[in-house]
Amino acid sequence: MQGVLLGEPAVQRRAMAKSITLLESTLPSDRMLADELLTGLLPHSGKSFRLGISGVPGVGKSTFIEALGLFLIAQGHRVAVLAIDPSSTVSGGSILGDKTRMEHLSVHEKAYIRPSPSSGTLGGVAEKTREAMLVCEAAGYDVVIVETVGVGQSETAVANMTDMFVLMQLPNAGDDLQAIKKGVMELADLVVINKADIDASAATRAEAQITSALRLLGMHGHPDHAHFDEEIWHPEVIQISALLNQGVDSFWHRVLKFKRLQLAKQKFEQRRQGQAQSWMWERIDAGLKQNFRGQANVKALLPELTQMVISGQVPASTAARQLLAAYQATGFPKN
């Protein structure tokens, strides 16, 4: 912990890496140490701006984060990037390749980039990333970017741990807007249309379509509307070209405006307080589930009941009730 807080750059980097590994560990003994570490780091955390960025593969997230990261470093910030890569559901393994597209940022002394495998459970990774953010903050990184591949569920997780959630889109995405889940669009504080240089008219079309979609969701206020409130942030849509490094400054300008408005209305703190609560509940859910699965009664019944549910002999709800009853019979065991 001292290494994270006070270390020389090289020492700190290694201490951060080891801390995050500890947080990601699935061993119960490591979990105890991890909780101690978090308790120690907590007073030093919370001072960063937490930015979530999501989008489908190929939308240019990494290229954008590289451009943004370098822009922020030039302004005196220290930037940490936590990237979540999906693990294979078959082998459990993964390929983590984000740094290949952040060549300059990844070697900059004021940047820390850590890709993590999702390990198949998206809920689990959210929990670990949330904790890893605290490590980065304690080490003095004042902008923490959480990057995730858009696969539906992960956006919700990332939106629930960041101060601002940005959704990246391709210019042609407007054509199949239906494909974008309504739920994801509702999470977005800002929609960024990347690669606008490739086809300007398509980008403009996409901007119009997404803007009207946001408006349909009742989220995009319009200056002409009677009840438009300038003091409240309304999700916006902007065009950029990360490859040509165009639009990064205007992007950051929106982020700052968002932050200012959120702070003014105490929404910034409210959001974080809500997130801290859901963090607790996530951990309770995870702990209960782990305990449940590890309990002897449940272990004995689970394979057979699972098979019966699969084959249709027993309704899933009945199986669940039986398992819960078996679990309750011995109470919450210490393990």
Added chain:
Amino acid sequence: MAFTLADGKEYVKTAIAKGMDVDDFAGRLSFFWAVGMNFYLEIAKMRAARLLWCRIMKGFEAKNPKSLMLRTHSQTSGWSLTEQDPYNNVVRTTIEAMAAVFGGTQSLHTNSFDEAIALPTEFSSRIARNTQLIIQEETHIANVIDPWAGSYMMESLTQEMADKAWAIIEEVEAMGGMTKAVDSGWAKLKIEAAAAEKQARIDSGKDVIVGVNKYKLAKEDPIDILAIDNVRVRDGQIDRLKKIRATRDTAKVQAALDALTASAESGQGNLLELSIQAIRLRATVGEVSDALEKVFGRHRADTQKVTGVYAAAYDSAEGWDQLKKEINDFADAKGRRPRVMISKLGQDGHDRGAKVVATAFADLGFDVDMGPLFQTPEECARQAIENDVHAVGVSTLAAGHKTLVPAIIEELKKQGADDIIVFVGGVIPRQDYDFLYEAGVKGIYGPGTPIPASAKDVLEQIKKALG
């Protein structure tokens, strides 16, 4: 083949869009094929390509018959060369060279038999050259144009290849052309998936490679190889650069480079002409590309996320499932999966092997970090530390191992992470194994090492290092 033709089509489209007449340049276009060990298929490939190129060029309304012709250079496959029992490679190269000649190549590069081990010696280069001379001057093979014409087998194979390739070319066209297909990573993904699949077929013994997975030698005798002193090469190159920088007219060079950047920005003028002007003034290739990068940005090869391909082709379950189980057990015992970083160090752009290994390791259940191309040992060590991997695997094919591998080990130590172990794969002469082991390398996996075997060894070494 389909991708290459689609590439050519894209060039022609671009030139026409610039206002050129197709017949003014089409005759100068030239292709480049690699010719592998699938003898009949390689001949059919070149015949089919010629057929399709003619079809493509007619689509552009080329009038000059020369515009319809596909001119080509061929190179025998470096990939088919083996480190084991390497004299067999003379035979392989001969067969591939014959396929290229039967297929009607205009020019030919034959590989040296020791290229899976090191850079070629004078001796191995001479054999490679003589392979061509023998075909040309002793055999009469080159006296007949298209000797396979009329063979039912060859004609139907050619037709089949042409039809399949055409379907892919049309698919590329539907995506908006080859530039879009490359940009999206789709093309690279297809190639890498095919490579991973092939490797799995070899590792599982489905495809026979004599001396590698069948008829293996009990004992390999070392052969004479060319040793490269990387430090000297590098220093020599730096000296040359310094000399050039000192003797050229810096102001003129800068003006030429600025003109290049300005042209890239405005879209006016001929970039090639301006580049040549800059280079005539002794600007370096790096400076010219930097001048263009200012405007265009740099292409980043998309890191593939092919997974499952290797596992699907390697279905001989023996050993595979056992290893997967061991990796899962490791994850349970240690709290996370074994995590390795596969890296390419220095000026060595051969990354197919690294990609195949990464895919296979991920399929086995490793978490695999990919390093970018051309990484320095410092950058590589930093990435390994930041991501907190158990091991770094260095893939080296361009004779850089004797300097770069000790350098990464040194860097890891310097940055306080000597618990991260280092293993090496690629083209490494047996003579250098001891040197590398002494430098601290924990495993060396030459060409032909089945990936599951290397993965198993890496896992064991990681376990040992963790204690």
